[in-house]
Amino acid sequence: MVGQEQGSGARALQRLAPDLISAGAPGAGVSAGLATKLSIRSIGKSYGPVLALADASLDLAEGEFLTLLGPSGSGKSTLLMIVAGLIQPTAGEVWIGGKLSTYEPPNKRDIGMVFQNYALFPHLTIQENIAFPLKMRRMPAAQAAEEVRRVLDIVQLPHVAGRLPKELSGGQQQRIALARCMVYRPSIILMDEPLGALDRKLRDRMQLEIKQLHKRLGITVLYVTHDQEEALAMSDRICLMKAGRIEQIGSPEELYFRPRTEFAADFLGESNIIAGRVVASGADGVVEGAGGLRVRAQVDPALAPGRTVKAVIRPESLRILQPGETAENVAEGVLAESLFIGGVCRHYVSIADDLVLSLKQLTDGGAAVPPPGTRIRVGWRGDHTLVLGVA
Amino acid sequence: MTSAIETRRGRAGPPLSSAGWVRAWPLYPLLLLIVAFFLYPVLQILWLSLINRAGELSAENYLRATTTPVYLRTLGITLQISAWTTAFSLLAGYPVAYLLATARPRTRDVLTILVLMPFWTSFLVRTFSWMILLGRNGAVNKLLLSLGITDAPLSLIFNFTGTMIGMVHAMMPLAVMAMLSVMQRLDQTLVSAARTLGARGGSAFWQIFFRMSVPGVASAGLLVFISALGFFITPALLGGRQETMISQVIISIIQEVLNWRFASALAVMLLVATALVFLLYDRLLGLSSLDGAGSGSGTARPPGPLGRLGAAVGGRLIATLGWLSDRGGEIWERLVPVRPDRRQRSAARGVLLVSGALIIAFLCLPSFFVIPVSFTAGNCIEFPPQGFSLRWYALYFGAPDWIAATVRSFVVALLTGAAATVLGTAAAFVLVRQRITGRGIVLGLILAPLVLPRIIIAVGLFYLYARIGLVGTVLGLVIGHTILAVPYVVITVMAVLKTYDERLDQAAWSLGASKWRTLVHITLPQIRGGILAGFLFAFITSFDELTISLFVTGGSTSTLPRRMWNDLLLQVNPTLAAVSTIVLLFVTVFIIAAEVLRRRAVSQ
Secondary structure (H helix, E strand, O other), rough: OOOHHHHHHHHHHHHHHHHHHOOOOOOOOOOOOOOOEEEEEEEEEEEEEEEHHHHHHHEEOOOOEEEEOOOOOOOHHHHHHHHHHHHHOOOEEEEEEEEEEOOHHHHHHHHEOOOOOOOOOOOOOOHHHHHHHHHOOOHHHHHHHHHHHHHHHHHOOHOOOOOOOOOHHHHHHHHHHOOOOOHOOOOOOEEEOOOOOOOOHHHHHHHHHHHHHHHHHHHHEEEOOOHHOOOOOOOOEEEEEEEEEEEEEOHHHHHHHOOOOOOHHHHHHOEEEEEEEEEEEEEEEEEHHHHEEEEEEEEEEOOOHHHHHHHEEEEOOOOEEEEOOOOOEEEEEEEEEEEEOOOEEEEEEEEEEEEEEEEEOOOOOOOOOOOOOEEEEEEOHHEEEEEEOEE | HHHHHHHOOOOOOOOOOOHHHHHHHHHHHHHHHHHHHHHHHHHHHHHHHEEEOOOOOHHHHHHHHHHOHHHHHHHHHHHHHHHHHHHHHHHHHHHHHHHHHHHHHHHHHHHHHHOOOOHHHHHHHHHHHHHHHHHHHHHHHHHHHHHHEEEEOOOOOOHHHHHHHHHHHHHHHHHHHHHHHHOOOOOOOHHHHHOOOOOHHHHHHHHHHHHHHHHHHHHHHHHHHHHHHHHHHHHHHHHOHHHOOOHHHHHHHHHHHOHHHHHHHHHHHHHHHHHHHHHHHHHHHHHHHHHOOOOOOOOOOOOHHHHHHHHHHHHHHHHHHHHHHHHHHHHHHHHHHOOOOOOOHHHHHHHHHHHHHHHHEEEEEEHHHHHHHHHHOOOOOOOOOOOOOOOHHHHHHHOHHHHHHHHHHHHHHHHHHHHHHHHHHHHHHHHHHOOOOHHHHHHHHHHHHHHHOHHHHHHHHHHHHHHHHHOOOHHHHHHHHHHHHHHHHHHHHHHHHHHHHHHHHHHHOOOOOHHHHHHHHHHHHHHHHHHHHHHHHHHHHHHHHOOOHHOOOHHHHHHHHHHHHHEEEEEEOHHHHHHHHHHHHHHHHHHHHHHHHHHHHHHH
């Protein structure tokens, strides 16, 4: 399992390698060597009888951007805090840069952290804020000032050095928090929902900026968010968490197209989930769902006929079929509702009593959409159906 | 700009027109009372201090006060004792406030009640408890002797030590609460951030947490210092001749020689000292830091030279403290090495918990010593008590003068509570809901009796009452106590009203209720917890009040505190312990009820 994860990490790094080399950043050219910057081994945390985190293991490769994604209470922030040393785990080990750090105090760890509310010291100027970690490391003042100038240039805010944090906008504070973290070149930068307090437009821009900084400087990032779009857009790999456990780790594409559980399928993107039973397994498998709907799909041979399963289809994989048109999978039903939401339209098609399929298609100016109440047929490809075993 | 504020607050009508002043009518009864029985008497004192026997303007009173060594010395002692009280209260209060700020909310609530214990027990009772504990044959000395720590009893009372213990005990809760209010607003993640950025525990605490809590420490210091300036009960009962404070001198001049002009001059000097402290505070830190709004520096006004000096010295001091505790931490780590593979508890947290527990015990336990002592079968006060009897209770209930004083105090407190609640609530409505010009001045005037040394108000009222025949009357007491108690009602009700959702009232109007019926059926039922809490605070303020009672009552018109004061000064006896026990239980139950009500009302 660990090997598999490292494999995908390596792919992520290979994708990154050209950027790293062109930026001349430290660690460039290690794509083959693959240094593990962070290793979390069976970490657990319980508060009395309450289990906040159970048996979490993951590895973070140098230069990798890994996101802990999950709903609130999933343990993602707890895991991040344990890596930071701000919460002590009750089980397991944390290795940072090849050094056992499970119970090391935060200041002895080679990490930097960006907090949700940025945690800029309100009584210090931007200059003093960024110089703080350097001062703690006893760097001579002149050299520290030079370093501060360097990172302020990187985040493109060289003119704010003398200001107080409250005199900056949210986006600027965010960049300063990042600069304060980068200035002492920690092995890993931890980010706890760093964009949570920003409005949507600014958030989109900051996502891009952080992503570009990550590529340009080759920094290693452990990122926490509950926003699936953010996770998909930014990460090399995503670690999906639920109720204190790691649900699935993989690249964004893997998680989106090959979720291993119903939770994963539902949490990332939208899904139509059809409960059913396996009729035939294998490459030309068939699943029978509610109302006798037969769905052709590739079914894992381990799922023998008769097993209860869930068939997962993304709304954007569904198509409204024109009369006479056909597809690998076809379902017939009544168009219950059509919603126009800008760039896309969403249609709800009632197939059976307890089965409504949601269908998403790009808004197409002229195309005639039948009025609600019309009987229509929808179709989709067999390889767009994912069949998950139900435990 | 005015319109912008109005739009924000959703108010109708021009606020600054004459109509605004008409609508503010509920404020006027209280304002009138304060002008007549607070502002006027205090101004009168100022005037009296400036005239001679013939009624001409003269500086003779001040000349006498500043040229007679004994008065100058008293002023010096007053400042000195206040300064020491402030220093000890801050020093011992800070760890407690920090403990409260970082505790879980549940724990914090319980600890807050314990810390406020001295605040909530009668002033006289708790001073009396210290007399029992610290005396030559007191509990502390008995314990030390029996443990063999000392051979002879230590003198812990009627000297500087006794005064300090009593005053710090009285003032520390105030210091803790003032510091806590700032600390609670501090963002704890800033300390975490400092740690992840490489700061050791010591540096992170001093350079981040402590640095940002400085406004709280400063405002706590200010509050304690100016409150301590006016003290007379503690130094009179626990101190010796060397600890005579200026309020005591003022009292004796009035009571013994009735020299109004000279007493006024001394009172004005006390007032000036208070004002100077405020001024110095403002210069150093800015008064705006008092409300704790700014959790750091960065006031609108650039700091003056004094302020810059303060900042520079303070910054260096904090850096040094951080450096010292980091080195201390390193030494500790050499003794008990940090291991990355094992959990460890922080040694600093352990020290904090132990010292916090000791200080909280110091705050909440002593008052209860009056209870066992009151059941003694012996003839004098001693701890542990001899045998068990109810004779002192029988004596209390059988003594007409004690009972009369108790009833009198009760009646006055009830009337004061009612008056303060009605006037204060009406004023709070105007202050929260209407925009009136001079709001700051009005609020300042209403709250001033909290800050001004009570002795000044008492002397002024006595002088006024003497001329209009209110001395020794219930009415005179009620008016005086209302002036002192009304700030508590105003503060409590304003706090509740600020959290009150005015859309409920708007909904009631839109549903057809008149303003009056909205008030009666919608607003008042929802804020009644806050109003009741205000009433209880006012009741207790009056019930425990001694300063005004000291002047305007006496003999057959004594209140209970006045009666106790006499016995405490002249002949301490177990009856006092019985009375104290009754007052202690009564007051504590009342105050805790008020506090619970207030919290419920505000948190709704």
